[in-house]
Each structure stands twice: as structure tokens, then as C-alpha cells.
Amino acid sequence: MAEPTASTDRPTDLGDVLRRLRRRADLSQRELAVRAGVPQAAVARIESGRAGDPRYRTVERLVRAAGGELRLHVGAAAMATSVRHEEQRGMPAVADPATSSPDEERSPDDEQRDVSAVADPAASSPDDERSPDEEQGIRAGRDEEQGTRAGRDEPLAPVPHDGLRDRAERRYPAHLDVWEVREPKDWPGAWWAEWYNLPPERWPLPLPPATYELSRRHRDRRRWANWVRGAVAVRRVTGPALPLTSWRFVAELPYGDLLGELRAHERSPHLQWGGAEPAEEREVIIDGVLVAAEHRRLGIGRRLVRALVAEMPGAGIQVARAIADGPGVGFLLACGFRLEASRPAALRLDRPAGSGPAVSGARLPPR
Numbered sequence: 001m002a003e004p005t006a007s008t009d010r011p012t013d014l015g016d017v018l019r020r021l022r023r024r025a026d027l028s029q030r031e032l033a034v035r036a037g038v039p040q041a042a043v044a045r046i047e048s049g050r051a052g053d054p055r056y057r058t059v060e061r062l063v064r065a066a067g068g069e070l071r072l073h074v075g076a077a078a079m080a081t082s083v084r085h086e087e088q089r090g091m092p093a094v095a096d097p098a099t100s101s102p103d104e105e106r107s108p109d110d111e112q113r114d115v116s117a118v119a120d121p122a123a124s125s126p127d128d129e130r131s132p133d134e135e136q137g138i139r140a141g142r143d144e145e146q147g148t149r150a151g152r153d154e155p156l157a158p159v160p161h162d163g164l165r166d167r168a169e170r171r172y173p174a175h176l177d178v179w180e181v182r183e184p185k186d187w188p189g190a191w192w193a194e195w196y197n198l199p200p201e202r203w204p205l206p207l208p209p210a211t212y213e214l215s216r217r218h219r220d221r222r223r224w225a226n227w228v229r230g231a232v233a234v235r236r237v238t239g240p241a242l243p244l245t246s247w248r249f250v251a252e253l254p255y256g257d258l259l260g261e262l263r264a265h266e267r268s269p270h271l272q273w274g275g276a277e278p279a280e281e282r283e284v285i286i287d288g289v290l291v292a293a294e295h296r297r298l299g300i301g302r303r304l305v306r307a308l309v310a311e312m313p314g315a316g317i318q319v320a321r322a323i324a325d326g327p328g329v330g331f332l333l334a335c336g337f338r339l340e341a342s343r344p345a346a347l348r349l350d351r352p353a354g355s356g357p358a359v360s361g362a363r364l365p366p367r
Contacts, residue, residue, distance in 0.1 A: 014059065015047040019174040020156040021066035026175050026216070036065035047171075164210045177219050178212040187211050229298055232259055234307045247284060249307050251291070251300045260291035262304040266317070284312060286322040289331070305335040 022032055029047070033040040038058055045051040046062070063070045161178035165171065172178040184190035187207055192198060213219045237248040243265075251260035264286045286308070291300050312320065323344060324332055333339070 015049050018047055019159050021068045023159050023174045025066045028175055036061040176212045178210050180210050181207050225298055234303050249304050259295045260300045262289045263287040282317050283319045283321055284317050302335055
């Protein structure tokens, strides 16, 4: 692919184009150098702008090895100047068939070329006998050619992190995904981030300005996670199969894969002691929030809770409650819940064969 430039007076940033090509082809500098048969140092010098004026053959080999195409375009003004120079030197100018005079004689070779051009199957007359299979094949070939040409002409996407530099003012690898480090959890090397909440002055290691994944497998997983974040949609499930006091929300991908679900139900606090039930005092109790294991920590659970909270005012409900333990407590706190002073007891009912019900609880009854 040739990187289009807006003006021929402004030289193309060859290093930027090469980095974009490498990112699209998922090649490191070393891998591109091996494919092109040039030293890695040459690739590094070209990308950093220290190569000066690299040889055309070197540039062509690098661009082709990265899956690109190098094109040269000669404008009409340059062509006219070249023709004048040839005429001044006494050499015959090459006649352009499109601008030749009708009085000029045509050679047999010209006639044969014209006949061959008309005989092209893709451009032949509609009166020619052609089978449906041939028609379909011609159309498929034309569509494929147009698609390939459109793909080659499509501008290269820039490297998202091209402006970032490390402490030595070096660029980060173009073919990997780089992100800024603002807190310890952004850096895989911060081993303490998941276990300890330390102040900055007690961090065992200084944080780098940015980081990246060397493993392509981890990088592709991160790209997939970013795609899921943008593609997942949350909606409320309604219908006659659900009770009126039941709330259900699902998180789905565009093609229908279910990634998460939230279930809740309405409750009135007056059911505990009886009496009238004011509609404005109803509450919603979260029964559970479940997200597929491979899609956790992508914000899907929070989006489910936010969807529930957004529906509450329309139902005249202002309070949501939940009971959780372990990681669920931290999740609900991050969603805006707060801890209450009451400590509910955890109870379980077992029914052994041949005996009455036995109740075991986390709290002992008062003596």
C-alpha cells in the first residue's frame, strides 16, 4: 500500500509509513528485516528519520515485505517537460494513443491490440453467448478486483501510541498495543497492586510512563476485550413469562451471545410487620449479578447495575438492596452501594430423612 500524500511538494514521512505498515502486518522491526533481507539497524534508522536518503531498492523491499505496494506517479507537467527535452535532443516523442490524430496511419499491430482489447470477456458485447456460470465468474472476478484495489487504496491507520516515548526518549514498538500508566493497576509489573493499597512513597518500584504486552496472545486478548466493551449491549427483559415484580437485565453481543445477567425482585418493607403498603416505599432486592468468567473485569457487571438503577425512578422505587460476601462486596461498593450497620445472619435448612427440620445458623440464639 502506498501512503497517499496531499501534495507532491511535501515529502512523505517514510518512517511513519513504515511503522503503520508494520502495525497492520503485525511485524516487529526484527521480523520485517528478516522478511526483507535487510539489517534491522537499517529499519530502525529509517523509522527514526536518521537514515537520510535511503536507497529506493531498500525501501521497496521493506514496503513489499510489510504487505504494501510502492507506486510512482508522474504528473502531466513533468511528462510534458520530459517530452520537450526529448524533442530538443532530436528523439521522437512517444505518441499517446488517446491523443493521436485521426489522420495518422494505424499499423497492423495497433489493429490487433484494439481487437484484443474488445475481446476482453469482462467488456464484451451483451449480444455474445455466455453461460450463467461465466457471467457469475466474471462478476465475482470484477468484484474481487475492485475490493482488492479499494483495500490497497485505503489510507493506512496511524499508530495510536506514536507520540509516546520511554524515559530514554525512544518510541514504543509499533506492532504492539501501548497504554499510559496512571496507577499501579495499569502496569503488569506492579505485583502489589492487586493485594496492597500502598501510598506512592511506599511503592516498591517506580511506575513507567507507559507499558505494553510482549505476548501477542495477551495483546489479542486485550484487543478482544476492548471490542467487547464497545459492542456489548444491555437491555431489560420483559414479557408474560416474568412476574410483574421481577426484574431481569441481560448483556449481549450483537450476534446474540449472552455475557451477563442481573436478576432482582421488588419487596415492601411493610411485609415484615404488616400494615398498609405505601407504593413509594417499595424496594428492589438484587438476587444476583453473573458475568461469564472470560468477560469479567470489563465493566459489564457495572453496566447491568446502572441499567437497573436507571429503571428504578420509572417504577417509583428509590432504594436497592443486596446481600453479598467476598468479592461481591467490593463490586457493589464500586457500583455505589454502601455498607449498613445491620448484620444479617446466614441460615441454612437441612431435612434429614426420618427427622424434623433442623435449623443451623451463623448466630447462636440468646441464652
